[in-house]
Amino acid sequence: MxxxxxxxxxxxxxxxxxxxxxxxxxxxxxxxxxxxxxxxxxxxxxxxxxxxxxxxxxxxxxxxxxxxxxxxxxxxxxxxxxxxxxxxxxxxxxxxxxxxxxxxxxxxxFDVKVEGALDAGLNLGRATLDSLTQDLSNKARAAGAQLENVPDASAGLTLERLREQMGASDVVLWTGGGQLIAGTGTARFQLSPARPTAQQLRQARSERVVAHIEGLDESETAQVGTGPPAASVRALALVRRPGFDLGSDTRFLQITVPLPPAVVANALAVQEANRxxxxxxxxxxxxxxxxxxxxxxxxxxxxxxxxxxxxxxxxxxxxxxxxxxxxxRQVAGGDLRPTAVLPGKDELGGLTRSFAMMTQQLADARGAVEKTVGELDAARANLQTILDNLTSGVIVLDEAGTIISTNPGATRVLRAPLAAYEEQKLSEVPGLEAFGQSVHQQFAEFEVEHAQHGLDHWQHAFELHPGGGGGGADDTVNIVARGAGLPGRARLLVFDDISEIVSAQRAQAWGEVARRLAHEIKNPLTPIQLSAERLEHKLSGKLAGVEQALLAKSVKTIVDQVDAMKRLVNEFRDYARLPAAELKPVDLNGLVADVLHLYDNESGHAVKVSAELDPRCKPIRGDAQQLRQVIHNLLQNAQDATEAAAVAHPQVPPSPVLVRTRLSDSGERARLTVQDGGAGFAENILKRAFEPYVTTKSKGTGLGLAVVKKIADEHGARIELSNRVQDGAVVGAQVSLSFAVAPERPAVLIPPSEENTVA
Structure with missing residues (x-):
């Protein structure tokens, strides 16, 4: 620099x-x-x-x-x-x-008088030329008025007369677009006479006439001894159309009159002297x-x-x-880049070097801090990702029980939008009031136990009703919660939904009960039946008519009830001791068709059964004996539900039970669906329909769908139960089972006719 x-x-x-x-x-x-x-x-x-x-x-x-x-x-x-x-x-x-x-x-x-005289001469020449220009403008305006009623075809004669009257060198009539209509004088001998410019046409249209002098500027290029140049005055006048002839184009009259040579010579002389x-x-x-x-x-x-x-x-x-x-200023703004250092050896130069060293040390320290903060942010992001993907619910509470943060698992388990209730107490969330109070009480007891015995957490099981059902089985959620303390007197609550575990334990317990009941009840049934029949045989013919009828009726009642007890015991036995499934390729359509022979029109059933079998269905992996039992249970339940609806509404004819098979679009699964025309299931029954002893029939045991669910689990099939809704009204229910298709390899299909038929 x-x-x-x-x-x-x-x-x-x-x-x-x-x-x-x-x-x-x-x-x-x-x-x-x-x-x-x-x-x-x-x-x-x-x-x-x-x-x-x-x-x-x-x-x-x-x-x-x-x-x-x-x-x-x-x-x-x-x-x-x-x-x-x-x-x-x-x-x-x-x-x-x-x-x-x-x-x-x-x-x-310099002499001022000479300059003044030259200026006066120039002004006089300009005045003379302006007078000639104005005179030609007036004549052009008058000539334009004469041409208003003259058509284009006869304009040549009029232009020639005007040229002779004015002593003009040429007179030309133009259209508004600059096209030649007619001309006299020198313009007749030119192939393309000089047409007026667009600016001149616009000026003539607005002012009716415009005039200017041409040729005086050429004096500088004229050769010596050739005399003054040919200068002229050119006027352009507007020629109006007569009357209201608005459709015709506007015309312009151009008149060129040469200037007198003496005037041109004097003007040029004055101009040359001034120059x-x-x-x-x-x-x-x-x-x-x-x-x-x-x-x-x-x-x-x-x-x-x-x-x-x-x-x-x-x-x-x-x-x-x-x-x-x-x-x-850079350090105050957070910029710790190295600063400039002056090469001087004085005190100010040393001060700049010391400041640069200090800035470098600050930059190193901030880099270490940023690295640590980045690691903390990454750990926090990983922890948040883990919390968001946990199936368990996690809630962080403060000392007063106010919700600080939650994860999506908490919303899923508790069935409440907890994110919308942050900064509010858990006991104030609708449907979780009792749960929030119980959790707060558990934390209070935990703090006492922690202070006395050093416990690091507490664990407790809860049964919730987040839907506000008042304790009904349809909206019950069983959870196990675990609580611990966090720094800053915050509290951590972790819980899991164990409703399925409780349901499985309940099913296992019912199976054990069924096994014991079947064992305890079946043994005395046969002696009771035999004793009643022997008593009837011994006393038959030895009693009077009334006593004989009473004896026969009583014995029949005993035998019928014993048969009912035997059927109940058999259902208990089937549920408790269902054999393991032997999965082999089975033709689902053939199996359904074989079972439907028992439900034809001659079987005596009040409700008919129809079938829609997909011919594309491939063999599935299953146990034919157990699948027959599934189809029988589903068809009997469907007929019972449809018949009950027909009794409740006798004016409506019962619709037939529909059995349908379908192959999925992927070709990897086959679906079996049974639809009835009954009254459907209540919401609380839909959620627990596959649990033992849950039934809507007055004489049912509630084991039919439980057996179907158990067989479906053995086959790895997905089972669904839902109501059929049409126009907002329930028109029946349907049960669907989705089976995996058997691998495509050489295999011997089990014909349905070779399996034992279950009546």
Whole structure:
């Protein structure tokens, strides 16, 4: 920067010396002055612009630093102002005095009267030409009025008459688009006469007539001895259409009249004399501008030198302080990049080096902190991802039981939008009031136990009713919760939904009960039945008619009830001791068709059974014996439900039970669906329909669907139970089982006819 400033200052000084030398030579050599005037003027302008740009750039930098509040800006401005005043004030004084002296001296060298006479002659010539132009404009306007009613076809004769009357060289009639209609004079011998410009047409349309002089500007190019050039006055007038003829195009009349040669010669003579005088007077203006330019350049050089010295000296003093101030501002803004270090050996240079070392140490410390924070953020993100994907519910509470944060698992398990109740107490969440109070009580007891015995957590099982069902089995959720303390007296609550586990344990318990009941009840049933039959056999024929009838009725009642008990015991036995399934390829359609033979029209059932079997169904992996039992159970339940609905609504004929098979689009699973026309299931029954002893029939045991569910689990099949809704009303229920298709390999299908039929 110093080298560039030095070279620039030397270059400007050299240019100034050259200009002053040329000025001194020009005062004694007029020819040299006139020959180099343009160059001197251009160099002056370039030097002046460069100096103004440099000074403006320096001033802008100083003002910008001051607005940015940089340290040392005021000191730099003060030094620059002092040095600038020292150089500017004397220079301006000398400049004003010299300017007055030079301007008045040179102005007195020329005669003012001659210049006034030439100006008067020029004005007289302009007035004469303006008079001729105005006269032709008036004539053109009148001629345009004569052509208003003249059609285009006969306009030639009228134009020739007008040309003779006005003494014009040519008269031309144009359309509004600049197309020639007719012309006389010299225009007839031209292939493409000069047409008026679009601007002239617009001006004539707005002002009705426009006129101008042509040919006087060609005097400069005319050769000596050829006489004055042919100048003329050309007028363009608007020709209106008569009446309301709005559809016709506008026409324009162009008249060209040559100027008198004497007038042209006099005008050119006055113009030539004025030009020669101005050329002579050019030396006066140029000399005046040269002197003033040189003085102005000298003033700029003085101001530039003063400001430059002020900036250089002030920068040397303030630069270390500015470096420190910038470094402090960067550190305050969080920017710990290394700062500049000055190479000086003085105290200020050492201070900048110490500050740079301190900044580097701060940057290293912040890097270590940012690395630690990044690791913490990554760990926090991993923990949040784990919490979001946990099936267990997690709730963080404060000491008062207010919800701080939750995970999606908590919303799923508790069936409540817990995220919407953050910053509220858990006991205030609708449906979880009792749960929240119990959890708060468990934490209170845990704190006492933790203080006395050092326990680190508590665990408790809860039975919730988040749907507000008041304890019904349809909305019961069994959970096991575990609580622990967190730093800051926060509390961690983790819980899992164990409803399925409880349901499985309940099913296992029912199976054990069924096995024991079957064992305990079956043994005495046969002796009871045999004793009743033997008693009837011994007393038959030995009693009177009334007693004989009573005996027969009583024995029949005993035998019937024993048979009912045997069927009940058999159902218990089937549920408790269902054999393991032997999965083999089975033709599902054939199995269904074989079972449906027992439900044909001659079987005596009140409700008919229809089938829709998909011929694309592939063999499935299953146990044919157990699948027959599944189909029988489903069909019997469907017929019972449809028959019960028919009894409740005798006016509506019962719809048949529908058995349907379908192959999935992927071809990997086959679905078996049984639909009835009954009243459907209540919501609480739908949720527990596959549990033992849950039934809607007055004489049912509730083991039919439980056996179906157990067999489906053995086959790895998905089972679904739902109500069929039509137009918002329940029109029945359906049970669907989805079986996996058997692998495509050579296998012997088990014909349904070879399996034992279950009645």
């Amino acid at each position: 110093r080298w560039a400033i030095g070279v620039g200052a030397a270059l400007v000084t050299a240019i100034g010396l050259v200009l002053m030398f040329l000025l001194a030579q020009a005062t004694n050599n007029r020819a040299l002055y006139e020959r180099n005037y343009a160059r001197l003027f251009g160099i002056n302008v370039v030097v002046a612009v460069l100096l103004m740009l440099v000074i403006g750039w320096v001033a802008f930098r100083l003002i910008q630093r001051l607005r940015q509040g940089k340290f040392g800006s005021r000191l730099l401005i003060k030094l620059a102002a002092i040095f600038a005043l020292v150089g500017v004030v004397p220079g301006v004084l000398i400049y004003v005095v010299s300017y007055q002296f030079v301007s008045r001296s040179i102005e007195s060298w 020669e005088y101005q050329e002579r007077a050019l030396a006066r203006g140029g000399l005046l501008r040269m002197y003033i330019g040189t003085l102005t350049l000298s003033l700029f050089l003085a101001v530039f030198g003063a400001v430059l010295l002020a900036v250089l000296f002030g920068n040397q003093l303030a630069r270390p302080l500015l470096v420190l101030a910038d470094g402090v």
